[in-house]
Every structure is written in C-alpha cells, then in structure tokens.
Amino acid sequence: MSITEMPQNWEPKILVFACNWCTYAGADLAGLSRLQYPPNIRILRVPCSGRVNPQFVIRAFQRGIDGVLVAGCHPGDCHYVSGNYFTRRRYLLMQRLLQYVGIDPERFQARWISGSEGPKFQQVVTQITEEIRAMGPNRKLRDAQ
C-alpha cells in the first residue's frame, strides 16, 4: 500500500518525548486524575528534554510517525538545572529548519509541561492529535515510499 493514499481507519501516530521529571509525571497525573486523552500518542520517557537529539525527531518521521512533541520542565525547573534551556535553543532552531525543508509546523512541536499540569498535558496532546488528524498522514521524510 502506498503511503500517499489515505488508508481506511487511519489514526494519527504521535510520538511524545516526555522528560522523566516533569512531563512524564504530568502524564501520570493526567492518568491518575482520569483525564481522557487520545490513545494516539506514544510516550517515550527521556531523562531530560535536553536528551532529545534532533536526529531522534527526524528518525521518527522516517519511520512513520505523523507528529512529534518534545516536552519538558518549564524553564527554571529543570532537574538538571539547565537542560531545558539548551533544549529551547536547539529546538527553536530545529523547528525553523524543519519548516524550511517543508515540514508543516504542526508536525513538530515543543511544550513545557510540569509535573502538576495533568490537565495541560491532556489539553496539549488532544490539540496536537486533532491538528494532525485534520492534516492526514505524514508523507514527508518517510523512508517507505
């Protein structure tokens, strides 16, 4: 099946890089609070948002992910003091570079979600899932043509 045609029952696949100390705890809180969010996301726990290599993001797109979210602690809250400040610089650039080579801005996003922001986690992933659902499957950078 070619990836250019819209498959039946297509559901977006979204990869969330969640920092262990804030966003992962936030996601956990969303679950504990029984907040419903779409099952389209796959959470990948990383020690810090600064651990997320730009190559991870490109690789995700290559292997068929439709949208990527990098999430970590709010600036000033990093468990490792400054990891998320580096993330911010890196992904401000990376976001623009991806847009420059033609990736839609909705497909790659970054957010700060703290351990107490369960509702924010729910709201962010719901919003991203809906945006990606409206756009359809990602065909850019895919390695299976």
Place this chain on the structure above:
Amino acid sequence: MSEMTKKMQEIAREILEKGEAQVVIGWEKGTFWYLSPPAFIDKPEDVQRLVWDDFCHNNLSKYLVDLKNHEGKTAVFVKGCDSRAFNRLLQDKQIDREKVILIGIPCPGLLDQDKAKELGKNSELPKAQKCLECQYPNPLVYDYYLGDKEALNEVAATKEAADYSDVAAIEAMSPDERYDFWTRQYDRCIRCYACRNVCPACSCRECVFDQTRVGWIGKANNSSENQFFALTRAMHVAGRCIECGECERACPMDIPIMLLNKKLVKDINELFGEYDAGVDIEGKLPLGHFDKNDPEEFM
C-alpha cells in the same frame, strides 16, 4: 609568476630552511588551469610548486586537524575564511596554536571554478558566489602577513551586510513547494560526504555518518536517508559554520548546501543575537550556552 606567488615561495623557503616549521601547507596548480588544490611542502627545493591565483579555494585550516599529532610546527597560508576556520578549530581545542605558524594573505575574492570550466580560459569569469557574499576577505589572525597592511584596513572598512535574499525566497514558498524543492536537491545526493570532508566545522574524530554499527543512518541512497543526512549535518554545523562555502564547491552534484547553512546562520542571528563564527575566539558558541531571556515559544 604573480607578486603574491613570489612572496609565498620566499616565505615558505625561509620557514623551511630555518626549520621554523616542518611542513608548509599552500596551494599548487592542479590537473586543470582552473584547479588549485592544496600542496604540502616539506623540502625547501619544492617551494616553487606553491602558487597563488584565482582558484585557491581550498580551506587549508581543515588540514591542520589531520596534522595535529605531527611533531614540530606546521605553517599554513590563510585567507579570510581560512583564518575564521582556524579560530573555530582553536575554539574547539582541535589544534594547538603553538604548533601553527599562520601566513596571512589578503583575498580579493576568487573566481567560480564551474564557470571557468564552462566558459574557458580567455573569458571574463564571475566571482564565486561565496566570495561575493564574503564579509571577511582579510585574515583575522596571522603571524606573518603578505601584502600591504593599508589595503587590509581599506577592505575591512567595506564589510558588507549579509545578504539572505536567497534564503528568504525559499521561506516565501508554501511547505509543499519547499519540500519538493529540497527533495529535488537531495535526490541528487550520492552521499560521497565530500561536503563533510572539506568542512572546517566537521572535526569530529569519528563522524556519526561513519558509525554504521550504531545505525544513525542507513547505507541506502534514497530520498529519506539523504535528507536525514542533510538535516543532521546542518544541525551539527549550526553555530559553527563560517560560511566559507567549501561544502557547496566540493559537492559533485551541485546541491545548494549553503542555503541550509545560511538559514541556520540567519536564525541564530535573529533568535540569539548577532554571531559570526570564528571571529572572536573568546565568545561562546550559540548552541553551547543559553540565555534565560531567550525567545519563549514553547509555553
């Protein structure tokens, strides 16, 4: 023989005869009249091979990385862009300043090799694109200086503002048009890694693209892997690219690699403040530090 060639040979002979350095890196005439590849001179009688003409494009500072474990000193000729590359490598602690003798050459801007090949010897040749956009034609750091110092100040005063109109032209396209544009470009890539090999910012002991067992990048030459390569390389040299344009010149498939690099330079300037890589060796790299007041878009 040009005046500058004569001066180059004189100083190289002097350095080798006195034993100040064991090797002198310069340029020599290559297979064709429009090629001046690097030359490594270690005997005083070989200095007549050295030449300075309109095609001495190669960034010689890159070769210092290969020679960093050599005993004794290395002398190297530097144009403006070579000297920025030297500063950059020094900043990364890739080379030892004590082991290098720099011989500065003011660069009037070099000619386009591809055009030279196309138009022939007796035609009016345009300058290379990278030289038209050059902001630092004079060496920023040197131990000896060939040429006259007044001309140096004159050229320094005429430093032009960077031109990003080609980047802006791509930014103006729609996402799909941009993707098609870059796919067209990188479908041509044969992944010879010439851009990496010639790049003075690419100084890793082992490059990620060579670590095949780790599996960052597949060996397959397809659109997806080629773009993975392009984006990864662009991110790796972000903040360290000195815009010498060597990648684009070395590319056998004429991929506009500098369009990617310039985009990153432009964004770094806009987001984190004006920064010219390889100008000030004391400053921190844009991606090597942060500012608490950086733009916030991820709330």
